[in-house]
Amino acid sequence: LDRLREDILLRQFSLSGLLFGSASSGRDEASNAQVKGVYLHGGVGCGKTWCMDLFYDSLPSGEKQKVHFHAFMLSIHKQLHDAKYKQKLEGDAVFDFVVDSTLEKGKILCFDEFQVVDIADAMILKRLFTRLFAQGTVIVATSNRPPKDLYKGGLQRDLFLPFIALLEQTCNVVSMWDSDTDYRLVQISRSAKGAAKVYFNTSEDPNAKTSFDRLFNKLTQGSDIEPMVLDVQGREVYVPMASEDYNIARFTFKDLCGSPKGAADFLAIGEQFNTIFIEDVPRLKFNEVNLVRRWITLVDSLYECHAKLILCAEAFPSEMYEVDLNSAANDENFAFDRTRSRMEEMRSETYLQKKWVGSQLRRSIANEETLLAAFRAHDTNKDGAMTMRGFVDMVRQLGFELGEDELETTFRSIDINDDNEIDYDEFLLWWSIGHETTQEKNARQNP
Numbered sequence: 001l002d003r004l005r006e007d008i009l010l011r012q013f014s015l016s017g018l019l020f021g022s023a024s025s026g027r028d029e030a031s032n033a034q035v036k037g038v039y040l041h042g043g044v045g046c047g048k049t050w051c052m053d054l055f056y057d058s059l060p061s062g063e064k065q066k067v068h069f070h071a072f073m074l075s076i077h078k079q080l081h082d083a084k085y086k087q088k089l090e091g092d093a094v095f096d097f098v099v100d101s102t103l104e105k106g107k108i109l110c111f112d113e114f115q116v117v118d119i120a121d122a123m124i125l126k127r128l129f130t131r132l133f134a135q136g137t138v139i140v141a142t143s144n145r146p147p148k149d150l151y152k153g154g155l156q157r158d159l160f161l162p163f164i165a166l167l168e169q170t171c172n173v174v175s176m177w178d179s180d181t182d183y184r185l186v187q188i189s190r191s192a193k194g195a196a197k198v199y200f201n202t203s204e205d206p207n208a209k210t211s212f213d214r215l216f217n218k219l220t221q222g223s224d225i226e227p228m229v230l231d232v233q234g235r236e237v238y239v240p241m242a243s244e245d246y247n248i249a250r251f252t253f254k255d256l257c258g259s260p261k262g263a264a265d266f267l268a269i270g271e272q273f274n275t276i277f278i279e280d281v282p283r284l285k286f287n288e289v290n291l292v293r294r295w296i297t298l299v300d301s302l303y304e305c306h307a308k309l310i311l312c313a314e315a316f317p318s319e320m321y322e323v324d325l326n327s328a329a330n331d332e333n334f335a336f337d338r339t340r341s342r343m344e345e346m347r348s349e350t351y352l353q354k355k356w357v358g359s360q361l362r363r364s365i366a367n368e369e370t371l372l373a374a375f376r377a378h379d380t381n382k383d384g385a386m387t388m389r390g391f392v393d394m395v396r397q398l399g400f401e402l403g404e405d406e407l408e409t410t411f412r413s414i415d416i417n418d419d420n421e422i423d424y425d426e427f428l429l430w431w432s433i434g435h436e437t438t439q440e441k442n443a444r445q446n447p
Contacts, residue, residue: 001055001140007035008059008108008138034170037139039114041146042176043337048142049112055140056110065408066110068304069141070263070297073121076102076128099131104420107137113300114141115335116151116160117293123156126163133170144338147173198347200312209279212312216277220246232268237261242273250277257294266298270305274356281313284321284336292321296339302346306354309346317343375427385421 038055040048056066067075076098083089083097109132116122129139143150147167151160197215200208223245230237241250249269256266256278269276284292302309313320317340345351378390386394391411414422 001038001051004035004038004138004140005055005058034133034136035138037141037171039139039141039143039147039167039171039173040176041143041173043144046176048176052110052112052140052142059108063106064108064110065106066112068300069111069114070300071267071304072109072111073118074263076124077120080124095127095131098128099135102132103135103137107135109137109139111139111141113338114143114150115145116154117335119155122151122154122160122163125160126166129163129166129170133166139167139171141171144335146175147171198308198310198352199316201314201316202312203314209312212277212279212310215310216248216250219275220248225250230268230272232265235265237265237268239269239273246275247273248275248277249273250279252279253281253295256298257291260290261294261298263297263301266301267305270302270307273307275308275310276302277310277312279312281311281320283314283319286322292336296335299339299342299346303342306351306356308352308356309343372424375424385423386427387421391422 040051042048052066056064079098079101080094083094087097089097116125132139145152147164150164150167151157154160200212202208205211220243223243225241225243228239228242228244228249230239238255239249239251240255242248249272284295299309320340320343321336374394375386378394379386380390381387388407388411391414392407395407395410411422414427
């Protein structure tokens with residue numbers, strides 16, 4: 001990673017195009033030698049993401065993007081849909097549109113948790129990444145598996161194998177399996193008190209459910225608890241119990257994982273609520289593949305939002321699902337080992353003290369008049385759109401000390417059409433999500 005950083009900064013690899021140019025400029029620089037990226041793989045908690053974060057933070061802003069691979073592929077499929085049905089494109093023009101849109105955000109792509117379990121993803125990766133690399137894109141990725149084991153046992157895997165060859169050709173593959181320490185668990189061992197606060201084990205404590213209920217009541221402080229519906233890309237996600245005043249939601253395991261839901265649904269929940277209570281969480285069996293996958297996606301999504309997870313379960317994370325790392329039967333074994341580690345980290349004092357990457361900014365704007373004034377004040381070009389720079393200035397003026405990643409996450413959640421600008425309609429839609437329940441409540445009380 002250090003050598004890669006030197007290649008980018010000291011040798012000024014495609015400085016005019018890679019770092020500051022537009023996506024289309026990459027085609028004019030195709031003759032430039034491809035700088036190899038880095039693919040880090042190893043066990044959970046060994047420091048893969050920490051190393052990638054150091055690399056990412058050491059680069060100048062503006063030319064880079066860091067994203068969970070789940071969220072990246074979700075965005076790619078949305079752009080493919082828009083290219084075909086909104087832009088009316090066909091053939092190669094569809095992928096050219098997607099690649100150009102993707103690279104507008106930066107040609108250094110840092111992927112956390114690179115994993116392929118979906119055939120829809122597997123079948124497009126070779127075509128997509130061939131175009132990305134042709135335009136000088138540099139990939140840095142973390143994964144629990146070496147490239148040769150990606151999508152192992154998947155349907156039509158023979159069609160996926162050329163992507164593995166491409167990945168190994170364009171990235172230096174680095175193994176971190178020699179590390180036997182899960183540094184997340186080291187952190188937990190120093191904070192047993194913090195762990196006891198948020199996970200309640202019904203198999204060990206007959207009063208676990210009572211303690212769980214008591215904590216929910218304590219955190220919601222007698223506020224109105226009502227059902228709520230989130231709109232996620234035209235779908236409705238039902239929230240059975242929610243405190244709008246304190247941004248807390250409560251679900252059963254069946255509510256979240258008992259029916260088809262994906263990363264977009266869980267990210268919407270994590271963005272809307274800073275604390276998520278989940279009860280009736282069972283021990284998961286090997287043959288319950290859909291439940292396991294949904295739980296993995298749920299935990300990943302809440303983790304990315306820094307949401308607080310409070311569980312009432314039959315077992316603690318270490319015993320929730322038996323993982324056999326010696327089996328290559330499916331990706332769930334490896335993915336759940338990561339999930340277990342993340343669940344352990346999410347009950348540490350350090351994690352519980354993290355700022356929620358959610359709707360703090362949205363809730364600070366009291367009404368639409370205030371919203372419009374804030375938008376106009378930071379629409380520097382007076383063209384009805386706010387850039388990332390204007391958005392950052394507005395956040396700072398409102399008194400929020402958000403990190404770069406948190407700012408990027410919030411900006412992208414508002415920027416629905418992914419054009420790197422926020423128009424007023426997008427801003428109004430984002431703001432209204434957090435206030436819809438209040439408006440409906442007022443309408444019922446004052447018909």
